[in-house]
Amino acid sequence: MSTDPAVAAADRAGAATEGRSRHVQRVASAREALAPLRAKHQRRAREFGPDVCTCCRDAYGEHAVWPTGTDRLLYSEEEL
């Protein structure tokens, strides 16, 4: 197993999508590479106020309102 996270993600995705189209394998590789970041950047509902990201912070050090620019890099528009 490679220590390069991109190569390791591609290896995991390749094993899971063996025999599928190249497009499916490429998308699976990208999703696998993003998975650790998606695990950190989750949408969290609050009792009052807008939903926030579990990881991103605003200028005051508080959880930032969902979705931030970073969250938009990790999730599809449908998932946001």
Ligand SMILES: [Zn+2]
């Ligand atoms: Zn975030």
